[in-house]
Amino acid sequence: MNFRNFLFVLIVTSCSGIFISCKGEVKQSPAKLTNTDTTKTDTTKKEVEVDPGTSLNDLARFFAGLEPKSDKKLMALSKDSVWIKHSLLMNKGFGNIEKNRFSVIRKWRDVELKEANSQNIKNMFYPLSGPDFLNAFILFPNHINYMMVALEPSGKVKDVTKLKNDDIKKYLGNISGSLIDIFNRSYFITKRMSGDFSKWKIEGNLPTMMVFLARTDNTIKDIKRVAIDSTGKLLEFDLNAVVPKMYISKGVRINFVHANDTFERHLYYFSTNLGDMEFDNMKGLDTNKGFVTFVKNYGPFNSFCKAASYLFHYGTFSIARNLVLDNSKHHVQDDSGIGYKFFDKTKWSFKYYGKYSRPIEEFRKIYEKDLEQAMKIDSANVKPLPFKYGYHWGKGTVSMMYAKKIVK
Numbered sequence: 260m261n262f263r264n265f266l267f268v269l270i271v272t273s274c275s276g277i278f279i280s281c282k283g284e285v286k287q288s289p290a291k292l293t294n295t296d297t298t299k300t301d302t303t304k305k306e307v308e309v310d311p312g313t314s315l316n317d318l319a320r321f322f323a324g325l326e327p328k329s330d331k332k333l334m335a336l337s338k339d340s341v342w343i344k345h346s347l348l349m350n351k352g353f354g355n356i357e358k359n360r361f362s363v364i365r366k367w368r369d370v371e372l373k374e375a376n377s378q379n380i381k382n383m384f385y386p387l388s389g390p391d392f393l394n395a396f397i398l399f400p401n402h403i404n405y406m407m408v409a410l411e412p413s414g415k416v417k418d419v420t421k422l423k424n425d426d427i428k429k430y431l432g433n434i435s436g437s438l439i440d441i442f443n444r445s446y447f448i449t450k451r452m453s454g455d456f457s458k459w460k461i462e463g464n465l466p467t468m469m470v471f472l473a474r475t476d477n478t479i480k481d482i483k484r485v486a487i488d489s490t491g492k493l494l495e496f497d498l499n500a501v502v503p504k505m506y507i508s509k510g511v512r513i514n515f516v517h518a519n520d521t522f523e524r525h526l527y528y529f530s531t532n533l534g535d536m537e538f539d540n541m542k543g544l545d546t547n548k549g550f551v552t553f554v555k556n557y558g559p560f561n562s563f564c565k566a567a568s569y570l571f572h573y574g575t576f577s578i579a580r581n582l583v584l585d586n587s588k589h590h591v592q593d594d595s596g597i598g599y600k601f602f603d604k605t606k607w608s609f610k611y612y613g614k615y616s617r618p619i620e621e622f623r624k625i626y627e628k629d630l631e632q633a634m635k636i637d638s639a640n641v642k643p644l645p646f647k648y649g650y651h652w653g654k655g656t657v658s659m660m661y662a663k664k665i666v667k
Contacts, residue, residue, distance in 0.1 A: 375589035513528075
């Protein structure tokens with residue numbers, strides 16, 4: 260299989276396990292990224308019309324099956340039987356995940372990732388993320404800036420206050436339908452990401468991220484479209500604007516406040532090809548110098564990879580892989596993230612969890628004998644993993660690795 264066909268099968272981001280309730284514990288002062296230029300840029304073109312009077316937070320809650328708090332139009336729509344059925348469906352799906360998985364994962368995080376979450380690191384980087392804000396937030400709840408990167412566009416968000424009842428029913432059905440894999444197996448299936456999101460007509464990752472923010476007790480304050488210029492500066496646009504095509508990496512910034520906090524945090528999502536070379540008319544990092552500069556300036560950060568299609572195992576993703584390795588202080592992943600052989604053992608210390616298992620059939624050729632051997636040699640210190648994770652959600656053993664940069 261040639262590289263392009265391989266990418267067609269594997270590329271695009273996978274989301275991992277989904278988590279609902281997270282405690283915000285940040286003690287730092289709130290701050291947006293200090294290395295960016297958030298100069299507002301005027302434009303007359305419109306991406307999608309969201310009425311300025313419509314509460315974006317209540318819109319997120321409406322999508323998520325939670326009652327709106329202040330928007331009168333959305334509050335009225337939530338009395339309709341269509342939304343009530345949607346709410347029951349969403350509550351059941353998220354409730355089952357909470358009951359069966361999340362309490363265990365939070366307890367594990369508080370013990371095993373305590374150091375990563377106690378240091379004064381404000382930024383978290385999640386490459387190949389899809390819309391999976393949930394994993395980022397539950398594993399690293401103490402950060403102010405979360406940067407997620409994937410191929411899919413941030414997309415549009417429909418203002419349901421402007422839709423007819425039948426269209427609202429279809430749109431809510433599309434949102435819940437797009438989450439079927441989340442409810443059934445706890446992550447988005449890589450191969451179906453672009454197809455399903457097109458099928459369900461939610462037009463990008465923004466609506467899903469809004470749902471996940473609402474379901475993690477966060478209040479959305481504002482959403483802006485953003486882009487990175489050729490020098491690595493961040494430019495800001497109105498939510499309804501069309502970002503000029505001249506910018507390679509573009510997406511959204513969602514400003515939010517957690518229920519336990521009084522200060523603002525920021526979720527950045529960029530639609531970007533993380534491969535070294537151009538793919539599907541999207542420029543690779545070999546020519547996308549602005550994004551590379553932006554990520555370097557964004558560090559140091561904590562990073563995370565999960566259900567990442569093993570893309571970072573290949574030489575064709577060397578630039579992004581090195582961005583993670585060079586700028587991370589702590590890195591958490593399952594075996595589908597960065598290949599163990601790429602970690603400089605003189606610069607990283609490791610903790611292992613679970614038991615190494617060969618990749619599932621789709622990725623059977625990615626067998627890490629060195630990782631398996633390392634876990635056997637250090638078997639006395641390998642801790643059990645009390646939950647299923649990633650591609651081995653059904654059968655098979657699961658392994659995770661926590662790598663910490665050695666300070667010299």
